Amino acid sequence: MGTEISPKVDPSRVIEHETYELEGVDISGHWNRMFEQRVIFDYDVEQLDRVTALGGGESMGYCYQCAQCIAVCPVDHVGDYGPRKIYRKLQVGMDFFTSDDLWLCTTCGNCLRVCPKEVDMLQIIPAVRKEAVLEGTVPPELQDVFEKTARYGNPLGKNSKRRHAWTKGLDVEVPIIADLDRKVDVLWWVSDYPSYHPRGMEASRSLARVLTKLGIDFAILGAEERHDGDSMLRAGEQGLFEMLADQNIETLNKYEFDVLLTTDPHAYNAFLNEYPARGGEYNVEHYSTFLAGRIEELGLSENIGSKVTFHDPCYLGRQNGVYDEPRELIEALPGVELVEMWRIRQNGYCCGGGGGGMWLDGFAADNQNMRLSEKRVLEAVETGADTLCVVCPYEVSRFEDAVKSTNNDEALVVRDISELLAQAMGLATG
């Protein structure tokens, strides 16, 4: 065995005792030889420092390249992405602030879940995006959505006065809280897509019927309701989020209600985790937990007869810990078998709508080989299910588009849990 030290090694780094005995064993000379730690810093860390200097960006520097994150990053499954790769690119000089990579993260949080060093993309990405937005470097699709949201209070650019148009001609009453002029038990925060998107409106109508059947005293805000702002915050428009949050808090504080009920996990996340710091503290519940707590009263009698699989929305599941209640509801549906996909619960696979992704599909298309929603639909089809059940308003339209584009129209339908419940309760849907 060679005991010579290579001439390439700097002798000052060698630690060796000529004579050494440890617990009766002679380990003199090369037997106890060690080398000092060597730091390889060939890289110009300027770009990395720019990120870690930001409030929220510090943890980017903790990465030690273990790649646990890559295995669970939903974008990497259809492209080339993940925190470890971003770290590496920063090392070799990528300007993250102007890179396309900045806009591919959906803030699903799976990387943070598995990262031994807690590199927190949920803080890093919004922090870097915030700087990019201040500079005006925003993908045009997203710029358009920011402008629409600022002007109309919803990312779809729809007339704010028509936010409750979905209640027109409905067979149950959906009061506007301003008209009631009294306290209500439940203020239902409908959100944008359930108010304006055709499939969202169908789910809203189904839920209205379910709540009525349950005898819940509820009302909605109607035209006063604005986008909750959570997605804008993740997409970098902190100013817009603050503006929306403050407006919403001002509106909510006018009224008296026990429970703030949300259908949208993003709104749920905002009310639970972001609004309190701005003075808005509410008893917020997601409709899946609200209804799961009342399964006995729902009166689920009609046979649905489906194999149903469930998609865990990132902002309800992984980010806020709600996994069981939606499943309880599904399993309570008569004639329904719940079959699970393989990436569920904490390891749920993102639909691609979070973090502004809802409005960056054109952009993502240039950087991925398929959409996250398409990947997920293929996974759903594999389970043999005929129905994909969702509890987030972003998902219905994303998954239905994906069902079409993967030619699975015959294989799979997408249903909001409200629609399935209404069906099982013998109520009209749509």
Next chain:
Amino acid sequence: MKIAVLMRVVPDPVEELEIEGHDLDRDFLGYVLNEFDDHALEEGLLLKEDTGGSLTAYAIGTADEVEQMLHTAIAKGADEAKMLGEEIEAIDAHAQAATFTNAIRDSGFDLILSGVQAADELDGQVPMLVAAALGIPHMSVVVGTTPQGEGLRVTKEYWGGITAEYQVTLPAVLGVQTAREAPRYVAVARIKQAQDSGALESVDLVQPDPAGRIRITEMRLPDIGDGAEMIEGDEEAAAERVYEILSSAGVV
């Protein structure tokens, strides 16, 4: 280069318009920035970046939408912004032009930019009327400018994609159709900064009403669908009917 940008708000096209008498029912009407004025602002900012100098944005009235529009202009890079007088709550391009002219007449601007048209310019286009009042040349349907010597090289758009290049000596008025680049984004946070900066000025001034000598005798929603066969039913029925039409036309 000393640049003025004349900006207007117009009724939001997303709204359903209601009519009251001989004007729109303006009680609950939402207004938005006239999109061509947004392009005029962008072209102005680009020229300011090209040549140094200053840019002042002007708008008439004190409505929230006007304030918002001018704060956004400041956030995007305007040096100053001024709210002029009171709202002109009527269809009156002459009155608008007269107010703008009064505000900028003695300020020595090299270049005055505004959107080529606005949706309510019944009695003339504001940039042209301002140019006539100031006695300086003007050109409209501008789709790009470059500084050239003491003046500007200006591209005017015709039809069918045809464009022409002109050399324009200053001072002049340009009616902008599209800026060289899409109007830039400015973060809400920067607009808030602009609001807090107090750079927005309110200006009292004489607002002549020179009367365009056009009187509206009736306003109505057009009688649409006269002649159009409206297809009844859902999308399936519509697709079926359209398929029929395409077949009869020999297209499928």
Next chain:
Amino acid sequence: MANILVYAEHLNGEITDASFELIALARGLVSSTDGNVEATIIGTGAIALADQLGGADTILVGETDALGEFNPQGHAAVFTDLISRRQPDICLVPYTSIGMDVASVAAAASDLPLASYCLSVDIQSGLTATCQLYGGKVEVDVEIDGDRAIFAMLSGCASADQGRSGGAGVVESIDVAVPDLGISFLSLSEPEGGDVDITAEEVLVAIGRGIESEDNIEEAQGLADAMGAALGASRPIIDQGWLPKSRQVGKSGLSVKPKVYLALGISGAPEHLEGMRDSATIIAVNSDPQAPIFGVAHYGWVGDIFDFMPELTDRLEG
């Protein structure tokens, strides 16, 4: 008794259809009241084109090379001068890139009222017109204060063919005193050939703001493919850069006359209608029942284009 002065615009050696429409319109107006129709054509090549304007009683030709193809300042000055010399009761100017420059300045300089976005004009009892505002969403009837005015007319206000026909107008040469100009014409550019010549297509599918995002254009293209059609668009789509300029239908784009024109999510502002109103069969889909496009369409459906497109695509693919 009314004297009408028509501004005939020309570019690249061609008098525009809009100008012929104005001649037809003017003829129609004087037929009931007696009067004279004068047409003026100014600039380079005016003499060569003058004969085409025989529909007018007199053709006032201002030939000059000093103004290039068109000079906003110069042409307007000559027109203004002409107005003061001929003292017409009414001037008709096309509401176009050329007409806009000329009409407003001439109106201001001649101290005449100007009505824009005009669909029709009537001179029987006073001077009245019907105009479109707010992108065609609103129509107004107006009355002019006084007995002289300039009207900027939207295309489609009369028949261009009628304006081309007949007449033995007398050609008169006019002095063109070109003032000191702050604007000089340099050159004209024609657009580069695009991938598709939409003016040559039999069937067109056109998309407007209703398509909402660049992403959705794919679906419209799919429908177009299924129909054997080319994809066109209104100005906002082109301005966003989602489709090349070669696909633009409308005033500042191309004029098309296909067998079938399917308009999806297009509201029908006058600038767009100008480019497609002569299509043989126009089918429009829009979620707004008040959309002006339904005024020119032969068939219409009020609904969501995102519901309609896949249905029709499916139906076509069998």
